[in-house]
């Protein structure tokens with residue numbers, strides 16, 4: 001089975017972001033960028049399936065500007081076999097991203113496409129679901145366990161009310177949650193080796209997909225700030241605060 | 253304008269989120285509710301009592317994302333808005349439906365600013381994005397916790413719809429539901445949250461006993477969930493539930509930004525932590541520096557002494 005994994009380059013999840021004062025966006029100049037954490041879990045899952053002999057090729061694809069090559073290299077260092085960068089400097093909406101991925105999916109024809117469940121920049125949580133619709137494939141989102149079973153997959157997923165397990169015929173689309181695995185950190189030799197693995201770059205414009213945004217982003221603003229409170233010294237004071245707050249709440 | 257709301261329900265109970273979604277979209281037009289799934293008679297009845305609801309549609313059967321998308325796409329032609337809560341079902345199906353209809357959805361909406369203008373958080377809630385959409389239809393998920401609930405007292409008609417021809421390639425083969433008598437986390441007025449410092453599943457019983465005292469829901473950090481101290485559906489944060497209680501009591505929680513993303517809507521925050529430098533301590537309305545294992549039993553005793561009842 002071939003596995004296609006989509007990875008996104010985002011502001012590193014440990015960076016506290018700053019909204020530009022003019023409301024035009026979030027400052028990304030000089031900010032550390034890295035692979036979206038959920039995508040890392042997707043790559044790890046694909047590599048583990050390959051290591052277990054359940055997949056023979058892991059192809060990673062990223063859509064973004066030239067520097068997105070870095071996150072492809074990270075995935076290759078983790079054990080993916082081949083990379084594709086669909087290059088664009090535009091900020092694409094999730095629908096356009098899904099359409100480009102659908103094109104690559106048609107070309108590569110993987111048995112499984114793995115993606116992160118959401119990107120920590122736009123927090124959309126769309127792309128896997130959209131790709132599933134565009135390719136007419138079944139989906140399992142928020143996966144915390146993936147088992148290959150003959151012709152299909154059994155995927156445990158995290159839902160609001162607990163957990164559930166889906167059985168999916170292949171080809172299928174699965175999005176990774178954090179509990180799926182612990183992504184490896186590639187050692188230096190793997191990082192060096194990644195540079196010699198095949199990596200194709202193709203302009204997004206070549207795919208014949210309408211990439212124009214559908215939504216108008218009017219502004220980006222910082223959330224309302226919280227004012228810090230005070231410390232109390234005793235449990236009795238804390239209890240009094242809680243009781244007062246609750247009685248005020250109930251009076252409303 | 254007409255609105256279709258996909259209701260959340262589980263084990264024969266309508267989710268409290270649905271009343272909030274209905275209230276949030278009532279100004280956009282006449283609201284119909286769709287209840288799809290098994291065991292829907294009682295939740296359909298509850299949905300029909302919500303103010304602003306014109307009609308409740310029921311689709312009996314076991315649906316997963318692909319069949320739910322199929323069902324919705326047959327109904328969607330009649331509506332200008334298709335709306336769900338930003339819970340696991342809404343997140344699963346709305347983007348799928350949107351792509352099918354060649355529409356860009358707007359998800360995790362925290363404010364409806366007009367018929368086609370919406371606000372949504374990005375970067376784990378560290379920025380807010382205002383978007384306008386000129387598309388012919390709007391597919392939205394809303395964060396229930398950001399809106400108030402619709403009143404009850406209505407008696408909208410309930411109408412079963414034809415689901416023949418709806419099928420799915422994926423099959424649900426097992427489900428594990430967390431049984432809990434505490435209120436719904438996503439919409440609770442008070443939430444007591446525990447972090448990794450709680451130390452064990454037994455330790456969480458201490459958190460639960462405080463929650464019971466306050467008639468509060470129980471939340472947990474990802475670290476506590478990953479350690480197996482709490483079930484995953486208690487997780488609060490960027491990748492867990494987004495809550496907006498009147499009071500959040502954070503116990504042994506550092507306040508990592510992914511956790512803060514889930515509690516930004518909390519009106520008051522109380523922090524109990526051994527570390528005065530913890531980000532959540534600095535942000536809280538009231539903080540008590542102390543060991544949770546000593547503080548919680550004392551706190552329960554003090555609340556008893558005051559005679560607090562909820």
Ligand SMILES: Cc1cc2nc3c(=O)[nH]c(=O)nc-3n(C[C@H](O)[C@H](O)[C@H](O)COP(=O)(O)OP(=O)(O)OC[C@H]3O[C@@H](n4cnc5c(N)ncnc54)[C@H](O)[C@@H]3O)c2cc1C
Nearest residue numbers: 447448449473474475489490491492504506511526527544
């Ligand atoms: C992509 C991504 C998504 C994430 N999503 C989420 C999410 O949705 N929700 C979430 O919560 N996290 C999430 N995380 C994890 C997050 O970054 C933090 O690791 C996590 O929130 C920390 O949990 P914690 O506060 O329980 O643990 P810690 O950060 O270890 O904090 C423990 C706290 O307990 C205090 N303490 C220790 N002993 C005691 C005691 N006896 N009494 C009182 N206090 C004590 C300590 O002083 C400390 O402040 C995510 C991380 C990533 C990378």
